Structure formats: structure tokens, C-alpha cells
Amino acid sequence: MITTSSKLFYGLGAVSVTAAIVWTIANDGGALGAVALVFIGIASIFLGAIASYVRDGHVLSTDTAQHDSAPAAQRGPGRSWFPLGTALSLGMVVVGLVTSPGIFKVGIALLLAMLGEWLIQNWSDRASADAGYNERVRGWVVHPLEIPIGGALLLGAIVLSFSRIFLALSAEAGPIVFAILGALVLFFGSVLSIRRGVSRGVVGALCGIVLVALSGVGIATALSGERQELTVASAEDHYAVHPCGEEAEEYDGSAGRAVSAKSSVAATVTLKDGVLYAEMDGFSGPLSSITLQRSLNADILFQNEDAGMHRMIVTYGKTVEDLGGGVKKETVLQTCTAMIGQGGAQQIVVRIPKPSFASDVPYTITASGIEGASIEVMVP
Amino acid sequence: MKKMMNQLGESMKTARRWQNASKAAIAVSALSFLASCAKDAPQDTWQPAGPNAERIDNLQRPVFYVAGIVGVIVFAAVAWVIFRYRDRGQAIPEQTHGKPALEIVLTVIPVLILLGVAIPTAGTIFKLAKTSDTEMTINVTGQQWWWEYDYPAAGSNAEQYGITAPIVTSGQLVIPENTKVLLRVTSRDVIHSYWIPKLNGKKDSVPGRVHLLRMEGSKPGIYAGQCTEFCGLSHAYMRMEAVVLSRADYDKWVANQLEPYKAPEAGTEAAAGEALFIQQCSRCHQVNGLANPDGSLIISAPDQYLVSGAAPNLTNLMTRNTFAGASWDLLTPECRDNVWNASSAYFGERYLDGVSADCLNQKDLREWLRNAPAKKPMYADPTKLTTTGGKYRGMPALGLTEDQINTIIAYLLERK
Numbered sequence: 048m049i050t051t052s053s054k055l056f057y058g059l060g061a062v063s064v065t066a067a068i069v070w071t072i073a074n075d076g077g078a079l080g081a082v083a084l085v086f087i088g089i090a091s092i093f094l095g096a097i098a099s100y101v102r103d104g105h106v107l108s109t110d111t112a113q114h115d116s117a118p119a120a121q122r123g124p125g126r127s128w129f130p131l132g133t134a135l136s137l138g139m140v141v142v143g144l145v146t147s148p149g150i151f152k153v154g155i156a157l158l159l160a161m162l163g164e165w166l167i168q169n170w171s172d173r174a175s176a177d178a179g180y181n182e183r184v185r186g187w188v189v190h191p192l193e194i195p196i197g198g199a200l201l202l203g204a205i206v207l208s209f210s211r212i213f214l215a216l217s218a219e220a221g222p223i224v225f226a227i228l229g230a231l232v233l234f235f236g237s238v239l240s241i242r243r244g245v246s247r248g249v250v251g252a253l254c255g256i257v258l259v260a261l262s263g264v265g266i267a268t269a270l271s272g273e274r275q276e277l278t279v280a281s282a283e284d285h286y287a288v289h290p291c292g293e294e295a296e297e298y299d300g301s302a303g304r305a306v307s308a309k310s311s312v313a314a315t316v317t318l319k320d321g322v323l324y325a326e327m328d329g330f331s332g333p334l335s336s337i338t339l340q341r342s343l344n345a346d347i348l349f350q351n352e353d354a355g356m357h358r359m360i361v362t363y364g365k366t367v368e369d370l371g372g373g374v375k376k377e378t379v380l381q382t383c384t385a386m387i388g389q390g391g392a393q394q395i396v397v398r399i400p401k402p403s404f405a406s407d408v409p410y411t412i413t414a415s416g417i418e419g420a421s422i423e424v425m426v427p
Numbered sequence: 428m429k430k431m432m433n434q435l436g437e438s439m440k441t442a443r444r445w446q447n448a449s450k451a452a453i454a455v456s457a458l459s460f461l462a463s464c465a466k467d468a469p470q471d472t473w474q475p476a477g478p479n480a481e482r483i484d485n486l487q488r489p490v491f492y493v494a495g496i497v498g499v500i501v502f503a504a505v506a507w508v509i510f511r512y513r514d515r516g517q518a519i520p521e522q523t524h525g526k527p528a529l530e531i532v533l534t535v536i537p538v539l540i541l542l543g544v545a546i547p548t549a550g551t552i553f554k555l556a557k558t559s560d561t562e563m564t565i566n567v568t569g570q571q572w573w574w575e576y577d578y579p580a581a582g583s584n585a586e587q588y589g590i591t592a593p594i595v596t597s598g599q600l601v602i603p604e605n606t607k608v609l610l611r612v613t614s615r616d617v618i619h620s621y622w623i624p625k626l627n628g629k630k631d632s633v634p635g636r637v638h639l640l641r642m643e644g645s646k647p648g649i650y651a652g653q654c655t656e657f658c659g660l661s662h663a664y665m666r667m668e669a670v671v672l673s674r675a676d677y678d679k680w681v682a683n684q685l686e687p688y689k690a691p692e693a694g695t696e697a698a699a700g701e702a703l704f705i706q707q708c709s710r711c712h713q714v715n716g717l718a719n720p721d722g723s724l725i726i727s728a729p730d731q732y733l734v735s736g737a738a739p740n741l742t743n744l745m746t747r748n749t750f751a752g753a754s755w756d757l758l759t760p761e762c763r764d765n766v767w768n769a770s771s772a773y774f775g776e777r778y779l780d781g782v783s784a785d786c787l788n789q790k791d792l793r794e795w796l797r798n799a800p801a802k803k804p805m806y807a808d809p810t811k812l813t814t815t816g817g818k819y820r821g822m823p824a825l826g827l828t829e830d831q832i833n834t835i836i837a838y839l840l841e842r843k
Contacts, residue, residue, distance in 0.1 A: 311636040311637050311638065312637065313613075313637055327564075327581075327611075328558065328609075328611060328637060328639055329558060329561050329564035329582075329609040329611055329639065330561075330564055330579075330581060330582040330583075331559075331561070331582065331583075332582075334581055334582065336580075336581055337579070337581065338566065338577065338579030338580065338581060338593050340566055340568050340575070340577060340613070340615075340737075341736075341737060342615065342729065342730045342735070342736030342737045343568060343613065343615055343736075343737075344615075344634060344635055346635055346636075396635070398736075400728070400730040400736065401726055401728075402713065402715075402726065404715070404724070405724060405726040425579070425580060425581075425592075425593050426593075427577045427593035427594070427595040427740075
């Protein structure tokens, strides 16, 4: 009996055999293609024979009791994306092998995940004759992993995209762009929330579009690179403490942005009209001497109200290293802020391990380029 | 008849159960009440001894009473409902939903109560945060597990109180009476919290931040406190005391703290103790003015040995009444009582006497010097310092002999 599906396989078999003959004639007896086509033909005819034998799995029209209970009458398992995912991740592994270890590692991880998912899917599809129950069984096993990992990956993609966009935008444009985006999100969110009958599909589609757009812009901005000042700052090791005498383009040029805390500091030091003075909570008025605790990370905020670029320098003694042969090397202990323009501020952390009476020379805070301006630092 | 007897028996059983439950409830209540009646409670928040603590007390008492009354009403109502409407097999009563008038009343009453609490609370917060009236400023630095106090030689400290050079001490905060002192609270390692309950509320000491706390004592005396932020192994041993002195006595205390170092007489046990101190203790503990035989000052280097980078300055140890983070008294119990229980008129004089050989608490100090980590738990096992780069948290066991302890004590007794 030639059934519907067996016709397809018989036809495919016949075409394959014909093609094998044509291939042989056309290629002067070339064997490889002919063998392949003959095997395809044989396999197709074999599958056609099986389909004929089982009558396409159909139930006899007279056997009405089988119409509902026969396996062929049950809803088959749904489409699975995992074979495709496995193939793609395998491709990624191969590409990673010849290009980048990172891609290779991601490919391996994806491959393992896809194989695992495929395995569990396959197992759950055979758990019972009830497809709905099988789907629930699969969920019990994989959802505790799928949902948190998927959520974390989604969140990571969003954060990464945002960060790339921020790094590419200028410092001035960033807040404006994201204020507008935030307002748009709020607006559309409000509109959706007050409209009745908005389907989950519409909301899901909107979120998907936004996510794709965000990821796309994130990838585009990541490829275009960080803004210039960040590239320079990175080359200068950002705002790491630099030697007090050296000047660096970004570190000294844009130091005002480095202030992270302006309250609860140990002292605020201000340079104004060529005079350096300190203010400390608990003391009224400007101070010409301050006391800092020993071995304490004390935050000192420097404000430049003077014209020109200045840096604050804290000098707290010196170390003497015996190099042997009567040669000694003295190193002055100093820490300093970057060069600050008028109106700028920067905070540094000062940790002084020795009391001031251990030094012959008083510990001081001075400002570069200002002669005579000094604050005494006492360390008990 | 039998049925009636059974019912009567059940009723008597129920009555006995209620009787027992009532007795238990009364006993628990009585015990709870009696537990609040401590006789010797130096950290009692209900006994303020300064204007700042009084402000808190003036706020917390009415709030406590109102909350207490509300609590009693709520508990009584719940108990009545539970008893009155307990399941006795009766039919479920008619169910209703929503009583707007009742709901409004039950919303408005708590709002009014909370408003009544919030207004004076806000006022108290602002008063306790005021710093413009500061008369004296002291740095308070927490570290595992002791408090350091240093008195900057600047501003009114120098001009009005004669603090012409920084003073460093630990364990006991010494302040003049009726003086608005501002503490600049910070930390060298982890978060601690400073609290002298009779003088003010708590203030966290956070590394990298300076938090301000007003402190004022109305009459001379010693006021106890305790670190109130869990800060590691010996958090329970991180105590502190605030000593309030009359202005005249405070001036004497300042003058004494500023006196130059006096070396022990040559050939005495104290002189031997000084040599041993230089050898064993001065790596971490600073004694201002202590010098090598060549005259060069000995500067301790606690930053090389301790995670916090600091150890108590022992320059005037015996002017304090406590040691090891104020966990133990330097005075014997009799001498301690003599100071703690002195009237305001005599307190300053007795406190300024410091610790004499007769009054020294030899037992605890010797135990400490023999093996400090055994007395106060500290991460001071030299074999377990890999995570701290070889640095200790607290004082290690120095392996001193009894003779060495004798000489160290003889030297320390002169530090006042």
C-alpha cells in the first residue's frame, strides 16, 4: 500500500537513483557523488517502505476506539529549538577555536547548556502520554536554573548596554539622554497601565523591541569606543595617586570630577586669595593648624577658590634608607591632589603613620605655586 | 446524672487550666518587671546625667507611656476577642465587609498619635545635631577593641582649656562639667558605635567618615558605656567610660597630661621595667618622651604590627582607671568604689589621684600581661595571621616571666 508519506520517500528515492545515474554519466564515472546519491535513494526507499508498513501511523477508520487513545491521536511534542541552539553553539566553538578564547569559552558554555536542555526536553517528552504534564515536568527540573540564569543574563545585557552607551556619550550629554529616556519609559508605562485590555503580547512585544534596540545601540556604541577623555584617563591609570610634581592631561585637567564625598570629611582645606586655611567640624572659623589621628585614613577635601591651577600637598616627614657604604637615601613623604582649577575640588585620603613630634620638620599642608601658604598638621 | 457529672468535671478542668495559665502569666510579668529594677545599672538610659541625655529622656518617656497604653489596650482587646469569640461550635456569625466610619477613626487616631510623637522627635533631633555652640572638641577613634581619645590643640581647646599640645588617651573620655563637648567620631578598621547612655544617644563610628556627637555632663562622676555595633570577636569587651570633672579638676588633669616624660630613677625596678618596655612594648605602644640611651625619641610603629595601625598610648596610663578597652579596672574593687561612689565634691580629687601601688588591680593586670588573648579574645595567634599579612588584631601573648611582669608594672605605675 502506498500511503501519503511513503509517496514522498519513494519519490525522493527515485529522484536520487536517477540523479545518481545522471551524475555517473555526467562525471565520467565519478564515484563519490553517485554513491552518496544512491545511499540517499536507498534510505528514502527504506523510509517509504516503513511508512507503507505502518500505514503512516494512521488508525483504521473502522477502529473508532483508537481514534482518541492511539499514540498517533495524541498531541505530539512541540517544536524544539535546542537542536538548532546546539548546532549554533557548536559553530561558535569552532569559530572560537580559530579566533578568540573568549568566544570558545562562551561556545562551550552554550553547548553544554543546549545539550542539557535538549536532554531534559527529550526525557520529559517521554514522561507520560500527556504533553501538558510533560511540559510541567520539564519546568520543575529546569526552571529553577533557567529563570535565575536567564534573568541574570538579561539584566547583565541591559546593564552592559547602558554602561557602553554611557561610556560613549559625553559627560554632558549622558544625563540629558537618560533623563529623556527615563521620561519616555515613565510616559509609555503610565499609558499602558491606564489603558484597559492591553494584551500581554503587546506589552511583551514592546519590551522585546526596547531590549533589542537597547542591545543594538549598546553594541554599536561599544564598537565605536569610549569617549576620548576616558581613553586618556585609562592610559593614565585613572585617578590613581600620581607623584606630586608630575602633571597628567586628564588626571590634572579634569580633577574636579574625581570628588566622591563632600561631607563628613576630616577637614576641608581651601585656597583663597593666596591664603590656605582649614575648616573642621567642631571648630569655628578658619584654622591654621589641624590635628589628624595617627594611622587613620583621613579624608581631606581641597577646594581651590584661587585663580589658576593648584594642587594641595600634604608633607608628613621623610624616610631614610641606608643604601650601605655610608650612603643614605632620604624620601620625603608626600601625598597630593591633582591640579585643580578655580572652583574645583578634590578629596584625598591621608594616612600618617608617625606622630608629628617624630619629625624635625613640622608636617604641613601647602598649595603648589603659592609661597608661604601653609597649614600645620599635628599628629599626636 | 452521669452526663451532668461529666460536664461538671470538664468545667472544673477548664477552670484549673485557666488558673494555671493566669499564674504563669502573672509570674512572667512579675519577673519581667523585676528584671527592669536593677540596682547597679551604670548604663541605665532612664537616668540621664546631662542635657543631651535629658532631651532624649524627655522624648522617650511620653512616647514610652503612650506606646505602653496603646500596647495594653491592643493586647487586652485581642485577648478579649480571642476569649469571647473562641470556637464553641456556634454558627459562623454574619460576615460584613467595610465600615468606613470605623476605618477612618482607626486611621486618624494612629496618625494623630504619630504626629504627636514626630513633632517633638524632629525638634529633639535638631537640638542634638546642633554644633554651633561647641566649647570643646575631641576626636574619638574606634578600633578593635578599644577607643582612643585625642584632644586637638586648636580653637577653644587651646584658647580656653589650655590644651597647647595634642593629648592622647584611651578607655576614659575626660571632659569638664557643664561644657558642650563635641566628639568627632570615626574608626580605624570596622564600624563601631559610641554610646554613653547617661550622656547622649549612640553614634556610629565609620571608617573614612567623621560623625559628630554632642556630650555634656551635669555633675562630676564616671559614666559607663559600651560599643553598640557588633565589631568582631571582642565586641563585648569594647567598653568606655566618660569622666566628668569640675573645671578646676579638669585644668589639673590637662596640666598633668601635658607634663613632660619623667624617666625612672636609675637602678630602680622601674628603670629595668623601662628597658623591658622599650624592648617588648614600644613597638606598638607609644609613651611620649620615652627615649633611647642616645637621646633619640622612641617612636612606636603599630602600623607595622596591627591591622588597625594603632595601640593605646600609655604615656599616662595610671591616670586612667581602666585598661584593655576599659574592660578591666586598674583599681582594686575597694579603691574603685572609693572613686565611683565619691560625692561630687570629692570625686575629682579621688579620680586625679590615679592608680597607686596600693590600689593597683594586680590580679587582672598581671593576667593581661601574662597572656592577653587568654583574657580578652583577640586574633593574636601568630600562626593564623595569613589573611592579615602577619598583622595582629589586639595584643599578642608576649611570653613575659613573672619577674619581667614585676618590672613592667613598676614602670607603668610611674606613668601618671
